[in-house]
Amino acid sequence: MREEPENIVELEHVAAGYPSETVLEDVTFSVRRGEIFILLGGSGCGKSTIMKHLAGLNPVVSGRLAVCGMEWTPRNRAKLCRRIGVMFQSGALFGSMTCLENVLLPLEEFSGLGRTERRLKAESLLSDVGLADAADKMPSEISGGMRKRVAIARAMALDPAVLFLDEPGAGLDPVTSAGLDDLVLRLRAERGTTFVVVSHELESIFKIGDRCAMFDRARRAMVALGAPQELKSGSKDPFVRAFFNRGRTNG
């Protein structure tokens, strides 16, 4: 096993955004090894933007961002890509390939395994996410929740140190969504994977989240950082309290 640093993800005074606009100013947080870290906030507040920075899709213009102890420089890119797995908000499966082929692709390109081993591994990944029987379906033939699970299987293929999941539960029925939460917890228990998860669902945040960072679009800033329980009871910020206590009479 390779040694990972204590902080898998580190952001120091990062201005998150695009060349055309800064979405969040001065974001600072770090994610410890083995932690499940939640990014939350209203729609359009910049959660996916942060994810794209973390995944190296969007260069950071000011501040420092390190993943697995490395910054996203051209020299580190190949190494870093092997340590992360990303599930995009839409799943982003390759539409011209079957589910199994989607999972096989990273194995073919990087694993060095033989043909049969690769196939076995891909099949076992699919059954890990409960989709062994969807192997030969095209992404367009399965539901949104199934696509997201295939995407998680694909992201896990090379045993990354950290998985970035963008809204795994959004738009899914409660049962499927709870199934994804269980999957995340199981993966961490089995493989020690670190997770950064974008989520809105209070239930899922309390169930899987060790700590979370909350963002506010209006203030263009991170407004809270801490364990969900702590924020729910102890936060002074009315915006944060309102989010954690919405629709709940007691906790």
Added chain:
Amino acid sequence: MGFLDSLGRAAAAKVESFSALCSFTGETAAAILLLPFRPRRFRFGDFAMALQRASWDALAVVSGAGVLLGVILAFESATALKMFGAEVYVSDLLAIGIFRELGPLITAIILAGRTSSAFAAEIGTMKAGEEIDALVTMGLKPVRFLVPPRIAATVVAMPVLTVCAELAALFGGAAVLRMMDVPPAVYWDHVKSTTGPWMISYGLLKSALFGFIAGFMGCFCGLKTEPTADGVGKAATAAVVGSIVAVGVADGIIAAVGYLMEG
């Protein structure tokens, strides 16, 4: 402010798209030149699929366009040559025009409309669906992954399609001349004596180049797609227009250089 501002913006956009074109050209060149060293990186399945769509699926429309081209050229040139009682030379004119110029050109225009736009739409849809981003985060270079198999497909498909268009055009011409009482045997004799292997291979080399251009433009416009509702449509249009313009420019340069070298 308003005018200068928009002028500046337009100039900046031009510079930006030119630099995007340059970096795409560089990446494509690197991807193709590295291919012999890593042949297993070539995505053969994508190539086969793209080749089938670019060639087999286009055969009917290319042949149809070829027949029309031959018929129209024959009628038009016969009207002029008839005044001198020289209808039989329509066959020479047809052969030269088709093999040197019009066969490759009309095939390239069809390929631009069918295949270049399809590449742009396909890759553009991948871009809009974050599939390109997914490739990048896996550590795969989108250009190396997507472009070589598609360009290879159009480069192989174009000469094949061009031959079909040319044969179809010659048969179209033959039919017209037969109506004008030029016997087929005489027609084909004239065609054979004016064309030679050099002329035919000149046309086919050009057509392979046009295939490269159409594949290249399709991939470039696809990768440049904006992730908006009409982004994919715009990319497909840009691919068709870009391919046809670039083919025209390339053809013009080749013709001019050929003329200067002969003269």
